[in-house]
Amino acid sequence: MKTIEEINQKIKDGDAVVVTAGEMTRIVQENGAGEAAKEVDVVTTGTFGAMCSSGAFFNFGHSDPPIKMSRTYLNGVEAYSGMAAVDAYLGAAQPHRNPDIGLDYGGAHLLEDLVRGKEVELVAEAFGTDCYPRTDVHTFISLESLNQAIMVNPRNCYQNYAVATNSTEETLYTYLGTLLPQMGNVSYSSAGELSPLLNDPYFQTIGVGTRIFLCGGQGYIMGEGTQHSTEGERKNGVPTGSAGTLMLQGDLKKMDSDYLRGATMPKYGPTLYVGAGIPIPILNEEIAQSTGISDQDITCKIYDYGVPRRSRPVIRETNYQELRTGKIEINGREVPTSALSSFKKALEIAEELKNWIEKGDFLLTNPVKKIPSEGCTVAPLMIKRPSIMVKDIKIKPVITVMAEEAISGVARKMVDNNINHLPVVDHSGRLMGIVTSWDIAHAVAKGCKKLTEVMTKKVIVALEDDPVEVIARRIDKNEISGVPIVDRENLVKGMITAEDISRLMCSQNNKEGDSQ
Amino acid sequence: MKAWLKFSPRIVSKPVISDLIKDYDVTFNILRADITPKGGKMLIEISGSEAEEGIKYMEKEGIQLNPIKKVVKKDEDKCMDCGECYSLCPVEAITVDEKWNVELDDQKCIGCGFCTSSCPTKAIKIAY
Numbered sequence: 001m002k003t004i005e006e007i008n009q010k011i012k013d014g015d016a017v018v019v020t021a022g023e024m025t026r027i028v029q030e031n032g033a034g035e036a037a038k039e040v041d042v043v044t045t046g047t048f049g050a051m052c053s054s055g056a057f058f059n060f061g062h063s064d065p066p067i068k069m070s071r072t073y074l075n076g077v078e079a080y081s082g083m084a085a086v087d088a089y090l091g092a093a094q095p096h097r098n099p100d101i102g103l104d105y106g107g108a109h110l111l112e113d114l115v116r117g118k119e120v121e122l123v124a125e126a127f128g129t130d131c132y133p134r135t136d137v138h139t140f141i142s143l144e145s146l147n148q149a150i151m152v153n154p155r156n157c158y159q160n161y162a163v164a165t166n167s168t169e170e171t172l173y174t175y176l177g178t179l180l181p182q183m184g185n186v187s188y189s190s191a192g193e194l195s196p197l198l199n200d201p202y203f204q205t206i207g208v209g210t211r212i213f214l215c216g217g218q219g220y221i222m223g224e225g226t227q228h229s230t231e232g233e234r235k236n237g238v239p240t241g242s243a244g245t246l247m248l249q250g251d252l253k254k255m256d257s258d259y260l261r262g263a264t265m266p267k268y269g270p271t272l273y274v275g276a277g278i279p280i281p282i283l284n285e286e287i288a289q290s291t292g293i294s295d296q297d298i299t300c301k302i303y304d305y306g307v308p309r310r311s312r313p314v315i316r317e318t319n320y321q322e323l324r325t326g327k328i329e330i331n332g333r334e335v336p337t338s339a340l341s342s343f344k345k346a347l348e349i350a351e352e353l354k355n356w357i358e359k360g361d362f363l364l365t366n367p368v369k370k371i372p373s374e375g376c377t378v379a380p381l382m383i384k385r386p387s388i389m390v391k392d393i394k395i396k397p398v399i400t401v402m403a404e405e406a407i408s409g410v411a412r413k414m415v416d417n418n419i420n421h422l423p424v425v426d427h428s429g430r431l432m433g434i435v436t437s438w439d440i441a442h443a444v445a446k447g448c449k450k451l452t453e454v455m456t457k458k459v460i461v462a463l464e465d466d467p468v469e470v471i472a473r474r475i476d477k478n479e480i481s482g483v484p485i486v487d488r489e490n491l492v493k494g495m496i497t498a499e500d501i502s503r504l505m506c507s508q509n510n511k512e513g514d515s516q
Numbered sequence: 517m518k519a520w521l522k523f524s525p526r527i528v529s530k531p532v533i534s535d536l537i538k539d540y541d542v543t544f545n546i547l548r549a550d551i552t553p554k555g556g557k558m559l560i561e562i563s564g565s566e567a568e569e570g571i572k573y574m575e576k577e578g579i580q581l582n583p584i585k586k587v588v589k590k591d592e593d594k595c596m597d598c599g600e601c602y603s604l605c606p607v608e609a610i611t612v613d614e615k616w617n618v619e620l621d622d623q624k625c626i627g628c629g630f631c632t633s634s635c636p637t638k639a640i641k642i643a644y
Binding site for chain 1: 596597598599600601602603604612615616617630633634636637638
């Protein structure tokens with residue numbers, strides 16, 4: 001048993017034994033966890049992957065006269081400024097305001113440009129107040145000229161992650177990269193045995209306040225990240241799915257573009273490659289055992305991203321040793337595998353953090369608070385305002401005509417009831433066709449006498465339990481103005497028209513207006 | 517060698533390629549082809565003891581042959597060596613070495629452009 005204070009003393013004395021997570025795996029395999037715990041003081045981890053849930057807070061300083069920014073753009077990328085006067089948060093995944101640039105330059109690229117020391121354009125608008133009279137700003141800023149530029153990433157360092165393939169006939173463009181048709185490739189993201197949270201799967205040492213390597217500078221763990229989850233399936237002690245996450249912060253001014261990159265997933269959008277490394281103090285044998293995890297022991301699942309739903313079908317299980325060979329067997333066929341995160345960079349980060357500690361530039365921290373290792377689940381978003389069904393809307397009493405009725409009688413029925421559509425039914429009330437006022441005009445012009453000659457026989461219908469928005473789309477797509485409502489027996493229950501739908505939307509909007 | 521063959525509308529209906537393979541000792545591989553009745557082009561790789569004679573034959577038959585001077589290049593500053601491009605390459609021109617560096621083989625590359633359009637940092641360029 002060691003304490004963090006004892007390890008820090010060794011670091012200061014230059015005596016600490018620091019190894020990367022990859023080296024630790026071999027040490028534990030060869031000497032066992034007991035020996036490894038005695039021998040090793042710190043294990044360094046690393047990951048360098050696409051982490052969309054990232055961004056930074058900026059403070060621009062006050063202009064003269066001052067402004068309270070309500071809309072803020074940096075190089076054309078909108079930053080959220082619904083906070084105090086000159087603060088803004090720029091999200092990495094925000095696309096450019098100009099749709100022609102769109103996904104090619106977003107928040108992530110802007111962050112990289114700032115870190116590279118480039119000047120960027122600041123445009124801000126405001127409504128003007130007595131204390132902040134200025135209504136617009138157009139100037140250039142750099143990282144140096146900002147008062148603060150603090151990276152705050154709500155969800156980084158996923159413990160493990162899904163692996164993707166695509167069973168459809170089309171190429172798919174996803175946050176896991178380009179997925180070729182007919183399971184033509186497989187894409188994975190985790191750094192495996194180097195990944196921080198796979199080396200401390202129950203958050204025994206990684207906690208609130210832990211000092212870390214973040215994009216080349218020193219950063220801190222603010223707490224568990226959004227969507228942190230602890231109750232998923234585990235194998236060999238580690239989650240087989242995304243599971244735990246971290247919220248991170250660090251000073252953008254101290255970061256290095258080697259470890260922070262703006263990127264674009266084709267037809268998906270901008271994302272930030274974040275380099276993070278977390279030191280794990282080897283306080284006891286159990287922690288040594290955890291850091292001994294190997295790529296082979298980390299199970300993950302290949303999902304079919306051809307199914308665009310929240311839960312996608314699992315194609316098969318695999319592990320990172322297999323994925324890293326560059327090929328994997330699916331249904332008896334060899335499929336190439338791609339990593340989306342850079343294993344090379346992850347290794348570099350673990351090595352760099354190891355250097356810092358060995359040189360005594362980086363000391364370990366006791367967590368201020370533990371990150372939950374149980375009791376956290378992620379609930380799906382429930383759509384609380386359910387679709388309105390056809391049967392829910394008020395429709396006029398059903399008016400129909402019989403197939404054998406005379407044209408003149410049908411015309412009278414339309415005029416008397418002030419309607420333009422009439423479903424044509426047989427004696428038992430089953431739908432045979434539909435006739436409109438236009439059809440009647442047509443019949444008169446052509447001298448037709450029989451209704452069956454002018455009615456439309458192939459009728460587009462609505463079922464009572466169809467959502468109204470589906471019917472609206474059906475009416476629009478077929479360029480018609482209304483459809484008969486029928487039940488499963490094809491018995492006519494009424495008509496729903498474009499007018500009914502617009503009336504419904506108006507009343508919905510009024511209701512919402514009232515409740516506000 | 518790799519070359520683009522240009523077919524004029526006049527010769528698209530002639531079985532030039534099959535005659536070439538029957539009559540000459542060549543190894544012939546079609547990498548890309550886009551030929552319609554209005555003519556078109558084909559990217560091929562040709563080798564074998566009679567490759568030169570074969571090329572002369574194709575030119576005699578009216579096919580315009582342009583050897584490709586394609587360069588596939590990686591911007592080392594932009595590349596993060598993630599490997600996203602690796603599984604997209606149809607001809608295994610992209611490899612990952614034992615130090616996890618991503619490498620491109622200019623000779624194997626057929627210029628399909630899958631890697632250039634999919635690279636998250638647009639680090640790969642193909643110049644013709």
